[in-house]
Amino acid sequence: MQSSDRIREDVREFTPYAPGLSMEEIKERYGLSRVVKLASNENPLGASPLVKRVLARKADMVFRYPRAGNPALTAALAAFHGVPQACVVAGNGSDEIIDLLVRLTCRPGHDNVVAFSPCFSIYVQQTKLCGVTLRQPALGPDFVFDLPALAAACDENTALVFLTNPDNPSGYAVPAEQVIALARSLPPRALLVVDEAYVDFAEPMEDYSMLARFGQCDNMVILRTFSKLYGLAGLRLGFGVMPEWLADYMLRVRLPFSVNLMAEAAGLAALEDTAFVEASLATVRKGRAALTAKLTDLGCRVYPSQANFLMFRPPLETDAAGVFEALLRRGLIVRGLKSYGLPELLRVSIGNDEENDMFTAALKDIRENGF
Secondary structure, three states: HHHHHHHHHHHHOOOOOOOOOOHHHHHHHHOOOOOEEEOOOOOOOOOHHHHHHHOOOOHHOOOOOOOOOOOHHHHHHHHHOOOHHHHHHHEEEHHHHHHHHHHHHOOOOEEEEEEEEEHHHHHHHHHHHHHEEEEEOOOHHOOOOHHHHHHHHOOOEEEEEEEEOOOOOOOOOOOOOHHHHHHHHOOOOEEEEEOOHHHHHHHOHHOOOOOOHHHOOOOOOEEEEEOOOOOOOHHOEEEEEEOOOHHHHHOOOOOOOOOHHHHHHHHHHHHHHHHHHHHHHHHHHHHHHHHHHHHHHOEEEEEEOOOEEEEEEOOOOOOHOOOOHHHHOOOOEOOOOOOOOOOOEEEEOOOOOOHHHHHHHHHHHHHOOOO
């Protein structure tokens, strides 16, 4: 018997999630002493000083288990966002909540899930792993959401509809009123899962986020993460706000202690450090506007973004793959979008002022002097 015979046939063709290249990998490959990473939409200011102090104090407690269900964190999140605590579920990143939603609501070989194409690869991976059909209507021109097409792809066996707002990799977003209209247009059984990983960076955020409108629809799940605005990507912390009945079932099946003690402590501290949040938002929004202008001046087509990144097409005389490699050789990591089916485009995270200037200077050098 071959070893692969022990694996489910529908799993054998899986490919692992493709994260952005690591800084250490690029240093070693090109013999560089410094590398700037603008590929994974991380916080340009790092992590909150308060979070760092709390983590140092908590280090002595790592031999203890966290409390099941993370009640201190869910209570703080409920108070912070004005939602019932019984509707909040913390997860090992919002990825865990996505995985559990598919496994809780979808009947393999019977139900389907709907999301735009392209979409976050975790939606694709987890539906396939669970033996569930994924229907993917195309985004409209310039990556605009064709919400009627999304609704039309649903039927009585649609369990989940994923909408990332703002979207990744384009940064496109629609106001909350359009999301509510979509939720109300879905078949009775379907849940609308609104992934708001980047909504904090939208201007104004209040026009786009569903959290303040959570009670207006009974078929909505809202996902949030601590990885972007709060700078906790390495600790893996996210949460979902959902109908109480669904939260109850999710907590029944969620692996115990999936949110570790340090992540919970960091999340609580991050919610308190409003000064760091305000500085992060100001840095990203200012940098996004400045970087948009500079890229446009360099002949790039920059797509409007409400997120902490920009998607762009390099100048016509260059190709995205060549620009991507040329930037790597200069110690700058951006994100190629071939895995999204967009080989002609690149995505760059908003960095701090120095990082943004280094990136645009390198791009200018590539344009003027070649790869």
